[in-house]
Amino acid sequence: MSLGNNALVSLDEVKQFYFPNMDKSKSQDDDLLEELINRITSQFEKYCGITTFHDDDYTEYTDSVGACIFTKNQPINSITSIALDTDWTWGTDSTCTTTDYRIINDSYVLFKYQIGNYDSNVKIIYNGGYETIPADLKHSCIKEVAREYKHRQDFDILSKSLEDGSNTVISPGLMFSTIQILDKYKRIRAF
DSSP states (O other): OOOOOOOOOHHHHHHHOOOSSOOSSSSTTHHHHHHHHHHHHHHHHHTTTOOOOOOEEEEEEEEETEEEOOOOOSSEEEEEEEEEEESSSOGGGGBBGGGGEETTTTTEEEEEOOOOEEEEEEEEEEEEEEESHHHHHHHHHHHHHHHHHHTTTTOOEEEEOOOOOOOOEEEESSSSHHHHEEEEEEEOOOO
């Protein structure tokens, strides 16, 4: 197993933070940890409604909503071009000038005039995502990987009795603290 290009953290980061006594050289659990990193990364991306958290160049065909365009991948770092065309021919006469719009809070594009509400009438070429993954996002990924690793034998167990007779609940899905972090990175959508 190897880490995907979209992995939020490295194997060494997981080992260093949660398994400081684990041999940093190749261990028998490296494949499992890498699989968990890939799986948790995909789960985070799906929850946030994005392709990847890493910066990349995208060409999207999206809807216009009033005077706004909402891209799938955020933050929006730069825009190469935007074309508006209800016929979907995308000729040079449909390309907008950079004075027609601006990026708002790295999250969406605002036009200085109404562009209407149309389906897939916008072709936007842009760079989106993070050049450096934010620390809170990385930390949440590491915690989720460590939690999955620790509880990998606990199939469908919702609680465990401890030595003192108390119970601990193992909640399925992402931890509440992780969801709070991910909510900050959720894609802005028009409704």
